[in-house]
Amino acid sequence: MASVSLRRAARIxxxxxxxxxxxxxxxxxxxxxxxxxxATLRRDxxxxxxxxxxxxxxxxxxxxxxxxxxxxxxxxxxxxxKKRLIAAKAAKLLPHGPLTVGFSGGTTTSEVAxxxxxxxxxxxxxxxxxxxxxxxxxxxxxxxxxxGVTRPQSYELVGALAEQTLRDLHIEVLVCGVDGIxxxxxxxxxxxxxxxxxxxxxxxxxxxxxxxxxxxxxxTLLARISPVDVINDLVTDSSADETELEYLRAAGVRVHIVAxxxxxx
Amino acid sequence: MASVSLRRAARIxxxxxxxxxxxxxxxxxxxxxxxxxxATLRRDxxxxxxxxxxxxxxxxxxxxxxxxxxxxxxxxxxxxxKKRLIAAKAAKLLPHGPLTVGFSGGTTTSEVAxxxxxxxxxxxxxxxxxxxxxxxxxxxxxxxxxxGVTRPQSYELVGALAEQTLRDLHIEVLVCGVDGIxxxxxxxxxxxxxxxxxxxxxxxxxxxxxxxxxxxxxxTLLARISPVDVINDLVTDSSADETELEYLRAAGVRVHIVAxxxxxx
DNA sequence: CGCGAAACGCGCATATACGAGCAATTGAGA
DNA sequence: TCTCAATTGCTCGTATATGCGCGTTTCGCG
Numbered sequence: 001m002a003s004v005s006l007r008r009a010a011r012i013x014x015x016x017x018x019x020x021x022x023x024x025x026x027x028x029x030x031x032x033x034x035x036x037x038x039a040t041l042r043r044d045x046x047x048x049x050x051x052x053x054x055x056x057x058x059x060x061x062x063x064x065x066x067x068x069x070x071x072x073x074x075x076x077x078x079x080x081x082k083k084r085l086i087a088a089k090a091a092k093l094l095p096h097g098p099l100t101v102g103f104s105g106g107t108t109t110s111e112v113a114x115x116x117x118x119x120x121x122x123x124x125x126x127x128x129x130x131x132x133x134x135x136x137x138x139x140x141x142x143x144x145x146x147x148g149v150t151r152p153q154s155y156e157l158v159g160a161l162a163e164q165t166l167r168d169l170h171i172e173v174l175v176c177g178v179d180g181i182x183x184x185x186x187x188x189x190x191x192x193x194x195x196x197x198x199x200x201x202x203x204x205x206x207x208x209x210x211x212x213x214x215x216x217x218x219x220t221l222l223a224r225i226s227p228v229d230v231i232n233d234l235v236t237d238s239s240a241d242e243t244e245l246e247y248l249r250a251a252g253v254r255v256h257i258v259a260x261x262x263x264x265x
Numbered sequence: 266m267a268s269v270s271l272r273r274a275a276r277i278x279x280x281x282x283x284x285x286x287x288x289x290x291x292x293x294x295x296x297x298x299x300x301x302x303x304a305t306l307r308r309d310x311x312x313x314x315x316x317x318x319x320x321x322x323x324x325x326x327x328x329x330x331x332x333x334x335x336x337x338x339x340x341x342x343x344x345x346x347k348k349r350l351i352a353a354k355a356a357k358l359l360p361h362g363p364l365t366v367g368f369s370g371g372t373t374t375s376e377v378a379x380x381x382x383x384x385x386x387x388x389x390x391x392x393x394x395x396x397x398x399x400x401x402x403x404x405x406x407x408x409x410x411x412x413g414v415t416r417p418q419s420y421e422l423v424g425a426l427a428e429q430t431l432r433d434l435h436i437e438v439l440v441c442g443v444d445g446i447x448x449x450x451x452x453x454x455x456x457x458x459x460x461x462x463x464x465x466x467x468x469x470x471x472x473x474x475x476x477x478x479x480x481x482x483x484x485t486l487l488a489r490i491s492p493v494d495v496i497n498d499l500v501t502d503s504s505a506d507e508t509e510l511e512y513l514r515a516a517g518v519r520v521h522i523v524a525x526x527x528x529x530x
Numbered sequence: 531c532g533c534g535a536a537a538c539g540c541g542c543a544t545a546t547a548c549g550a551g552c553a554a555t556t557g558a559g560a
Numbered sequence: 561t562c563t564c565a566a567t568t569g570c571t572c573g574t575a576t577a578t579g580c581g582c583g584t585t586t587c588g589c590g
Contacts, residue, residue: 008577009322010289027537037579042538052382053402058537058586066402114330129410133398136415137317145394145422147412147430150401157410161433165412165426270557270567292547302569307548323547323576 011036011044019054019061020068026060067152082213082237085258087111090175090211090235093256097121099172103131104198105156106177108211110134113175117141125171127157127197144169151194158197166200174205178212180219181234183247186227188220195223207232214239217248228253276301277309284319284328291325345372347478347502350523352376355440355476355500358521362386364437368396369463370421371442373476375399378440382406390436392422392462409434416459423462431465439470443477445484446499448512451492453485460488472497479504482513493518 011034018025031041045061048054055062090112094101098121103109105128113131116122120140126132127146135143146169148162176198180188187210189195202208208231217240228251235256236245245255269277276299284290296306310326313319319326355377359366363386368374370393378396381387385405391397392411400408413427441463445453452475454460467473473496482505493516500521501510510520 007289007322007324009327038537039539039580040578043578052379065405067404068402110330129394129398129401132415133394133420136394136417136420139417143415144426145410145412145415147410147426150397150408150410152401152404155398155401161409161412161430164433165430168426168429273567303547304549304570305568308568311549 008044011041012048015044015048016053016068019063023063024057024060028059030060079213082258083108083111086211086213086235086237087115089256089258090209090233091115093209093233093235094173099123100125100170102126102171102174102176102201102205103128104174104176104201105131105154105194106211108213109175109177112211125169127162127166127201129155129157148197151191153191154194156194156197158191158193162197163200166197166204169204171201171205173207173209174201176202176208176210176231178210178216178225180216180221181210181212181228181248182218182220182244183228183251183253185220185224187225187231189223189225190221192223195225198225202226202230209233209235211235213237214241217241218244273309276306277313280309280313281318284326288328289322289325290327293324295325347523348373348376351476351478351500351502352380354521354523355474355498356380358474358498358500359438364388365390365435367391367436367439367441367466367470368393369439369441369466370396370419370459371476373478374440374442377476390434392427392431392466394420394422413462416456418456419459421459421462423456423458427462428465431462431469434469436466436470438472438474439466440474440476441467441496443475443481443490445481445486446475446477446493446513447483447485447509448493448516448518450485450489452490452496454488454490455486457488460490463490467491467495474498474500476500478502479506482506483509 014034015025015030027041027045028038031038034041045054045056049056049061052064053066054064086108094116100123101116103113103124103126110128110131113124113126113135117135117138123142123144124131124135125144125146127148129150132143132145135141146157146162146165148157148165149159151158176187178187179190189198202225210231210233212234214237217236228248231253233254233256234248235258238257238259240257249255279299280290280295292306292310293303296303299306310319310321314321314326317329319329351373359381365388366381368378368389368391375393375396378389378391378400382400382403388407388409389400390409390411392413394415397408397410400406411422411427411430413422413430414424416423441452443452444455454463467490475496475498477499479502482501493513496518498519498521499513500523503522503524505522514520
């Protein structure tokens with residue numbers, strides 16, 4: 001399976017990945033590794049330089065000041081399947097009929113957004129650049145993006161501008177991704193300005209569904225978004241700590257667990 | 266309506282299934298496996314790409330979620346070279362030092378944005394989703410995106426929300442793409458709500474640089490953005506109609522022409 | 531400072547893939 | 561059964577990806 005000759009797109013992505021780890025790389029070594037001629041590899045590097053994703057040097061390339069990790073965050077097959085299951089479950093929680101649904105940033109929320117993009121009767125509100133870019137292509141969907149300053153690490157729009165935009169919007173159901181959740185400290189994330197924007201989004205929403213994989217349950221991070229009593233549902237997987245889930249249930253959160261094989265309801 | 270044959274439906278779902286497992290597919294192998302011609306399989310892939318379920322590459326296809334992250338948008342051919350020259354010239358018109366630059370949507374403006382993405386001292390304001398997504402990877406750059414409703418055709422954010430966001434911003438230099446420009450009717454574009462948003466952006470800007478290829482010069486389209494007297498510079502190529510350019514100069518526009526070989530200043 | 535090796539850019543050649551149009555075939559409904 | 565649209569395969573001209581060769585540039589080392 002690994003012997004499949006990599007086509008260009010795969011090479012490009014591999015190059016970017018390598019560049020994220022080592023700050024520089026050697027062209028001839030790479031050519032050997034990929035099994036292509038030096039000319040081809042040079043062309044790849046040339047193209048990436050055109051996109052300003054790296055600087056070429058003699059014999060290789062140097063990393064640019066770019067968040068390379070971001071584009072490749074979908075690695076890890078099993079992880080992704082888990083997120084998909086969570087997303088599918090969350091999508092089922094959304095009511096039928098015309099609906100305004102909000103999405104915060106995060107990989108799991110993006111999956112949910114993709115799933116419901118089939119629907120023709122929903123309006124999407126989000127501060128996630130990748131979700132908007134993805135859904136903007138579907139002409140039948142109305143996608144509203146908040147303004148704001150881009151945060152490279154998460155592709156989210158944050159800041160006063162984002163919050164000001166949200167002030168005029170009302171969201172019926174919000175699908176919210178978090179980096180940590182406990183019954184005692186609530187929803188938390190790494191960045192405090194992101195937390196603030198997410199809090200605003202929560203305040204503008206009538207119903208909150210939190211999606212997050214099990215590893216985040218019981219975890220507390222730097223910035224608090226909100227206490228748990230504002231949220232209605234939590235969708236996570238079976239790796240979540242059971243004790244913490246019990247606390248959350250006691251706090252009034254409807255907890256939905258998806259299992260690895262497949263859950264009915 | 267259009268009934269899909271059983272065979273085809275089966276093929277399509279098989280393709281999607283395979284794509285979910287492996288992130289990429291080889292077209293010719295698939296054709297062999299299904300026992301259909303390459304042309305048929307290409308049509309299948311084409312159809313799935315139209316539905317945004319995957320991204321095609323040469324010789325196969327990539328899962329959509331993998332692809333939208335990669336810089337697989339280096340298409341454009343000769344047209345693109347011309348736009349690049351225009352973009353390079355426009356970028357040179359930007360003053361040195363700290364600066365707030367605005368960008369409207371359009372392929373040429375996107376090129377300008379990419380060129381200046383090296384600079385560390387600029388703040389970018391834009392309503393173009395693709396520009397923001399591109400530049401969001403650069404941690405040293407401050408990128409502000411207006412809010413608004415996405416327009417699938419142009420990747421721009423438009424509408425009242427966008428204009429409200431712009432009200433609080435001041436742009437020093439705006440790089441603006443248009444679909445038509447004449448001295449008599451001014452700047453025009455296809456869509457009237459897009460025109461309105463662009464007009465707002467122009468009003469918030471101190472200096473306006475219009476970039477557009479020569480074919481748009483002398484052309485008038487449905488929706489007027491603004492008369493020409495608000496703009497300071499026009500950058501276009503030598504295919505522009507000389508008479509119209511003369512009118513524009515007479516109207517006070519500084520006209521910059523890039524030639525196919527290479528222009529000094 | 532000069533020299534050789536490696537890397538580079540450019541042009542050419544080739545295999546594969548692509549899109550559009552046309553013809554044959556299939557299949558579903560009247 | 562008959563008809564018509566959908567599906568499929570084929571061909572042809574074009575585009576893309578890749579490799580190779582050659583003259584030039586750059587880098588490292590004595």
